[in-house]
Amino acid sequence: MRGNVVDLAVAVVIGAAFTNIVNSVVKGFINPVLGAIGSTNLDHYSLCLSDRCVKNSSGEVTDGLYFLWGSVLSATITFLITATVVYFLMILPMNRYKERQAAKAPVEATPAEVTEIELLAEIRDLLAAQRDGTARDRLPAQKHRP
Known part of the structure; x- marks a missing residue:
């Protein structure tokens, strides 16, 4: 039981640190590349879903309905990068390790x-x-x- 709790705690700490790395990569590298067609901050991309949309000088919506698709795109990119790294650096090697261990195990004489x-x-x-x-x-x- 203790081993599982310690493993879980280590995974949470590493996951939190890894999230900061991925967020930095997305904001510092991916967003500027995507921003080559517009703004480097994807949070500025939005779509007005009503007839009249008004923002004040600070950028807050005062009238109308905005769909902030840039924020959704940024979060999706962050998720995809995180999932890809977790799969290729953690899950795939662990599955290969388990397959090798199973191959080394003696075959039961059935x-x-x-x-x-x-x-x-x-x-x-x-x-x-x-x-x-x-x-x-x-x-x-x-x-x-x-």
């Missing part, structure tokens, strides 16, 4: 499953031997069934 055809053939032979009255030891050796 008896081969008797197929339906083999079972029917065995029943046929037993019935034929019983009908003919022949000794049971003349039949082929029976396979071990689990």
Whole structure:
């Protein structure tokens, strides 16, 4: 139990630190690249959904309905970068590690499953031997069934 709690605490701390790195990359690198077609701050991109939209001098909406699609785009980019890094740097290597460990583990000796055809053939032979009255030891050796 303690190991799981410690692992979870470490994951939360690393996740919080990693979020700051991703936010810095998005704001310092991705946004300026996307801003080449307009503003470097994606938060300024918006769409007026009503007939009349008015903003005051500080940029706050005073009248109308704005859809701030730039903020949504910025958050989506941040999420995609975070998910990509987590997948390629954490999940994929862990899955490969588990596959290697499973390959190293000894294979359990499980008896081969008797197929339906083999079972029917065995029943046929037993019935034929019983009908003919022949000794049971003349039949082929029976396979071990689990």
